[in-house]
């Protein structure tokens with residue numbers, strides 16, 4: 001690791017993207033997300049020796065949305081090991097996160113756990129182990145951050161659930177192929193609630209540190225997943241974490257990442273640190289536009305890359 005002043009690095013990154021604050025489109029298909037001020041910008045960096053560096057709105061909580069898929073997968077992977085792959089694949093989809101097209105050709109078997117279809121299968125796996133999978137995910141996160149105040153935004157969850165027609169269609173479709181064991185309504189409800197967990201950049205960076213630390217949560221020194229699983233979750237983030245823009249993201253940033261339509265992007269620097277950026281305006285693929293600009297600059301300054 002280079003000896004760099006991370007405080008200054010984050011300041012430089014924030015100054016670099018400042019002219020672009022507010023760029024992109026906030027997600028409008030989940031009505032409460034459309035009301036979020038697009039000019040927010042926050043970034044946090046959490047090093048494996050336990051230091052936290054922040055800039056801007058790094059302590060303001062936002063809707064983690066698809067970033068929750070990383071935590072849900074971690075629980076399922078730890079429970080089932082490689083058996084999770086009996087019901088879903090681990091290939092980039094090349095299609096948008098909410099696309100239905102591949103599912104028919106591929107007989108209801110999702111391409112990866114980070115597109116919506118795959119995440120619904122992961123929720124279904126959890127639903128066979130927990131009465132309330134979304135609470136299992138929330139408690140898992142609370143434990144990782146050592147913060148009991150992390151919660152689900154219920155208003156947002158209900159709003160998404162009411163308008164979840166496409167995800168409901170996807171779930172029924174997979175069920176018709178026998179790839180969903182629990183009732184569609186239950187899986188959708190849990191999924192929408194899991195996506196509505198609210199966290200800050202600082203909390204997300206801390207929560208994900210086990211992925212940079214060979215599966216061990218650095219705040220608790222407890223094993224969350226084994227080292228091989230941590231490596232593989234990172235590999236999935238690198239190849240599928242930003243959907244059909246994963247190639248461009250790898251080219252520009254070069255680190256495993258998971259985005260959400262709330263405008264957050266969680267990043268893992270294996271063996272070194274975790275980072276999270278938040279800027280609500282999205283690009284066409286549904287990833288934070290200013291967030292990617294910030295991470296591109298951040299990777300350039302630190303020289304961090306897995307490639």
Ligand code: GLN
Pocket residue numbers: 064065066067097098116160167192195259260261262286
């Ligand atoms: N809850 C969102 C959805 O299902 C999550 C999508 C995302 O963050 N990319 O559409």
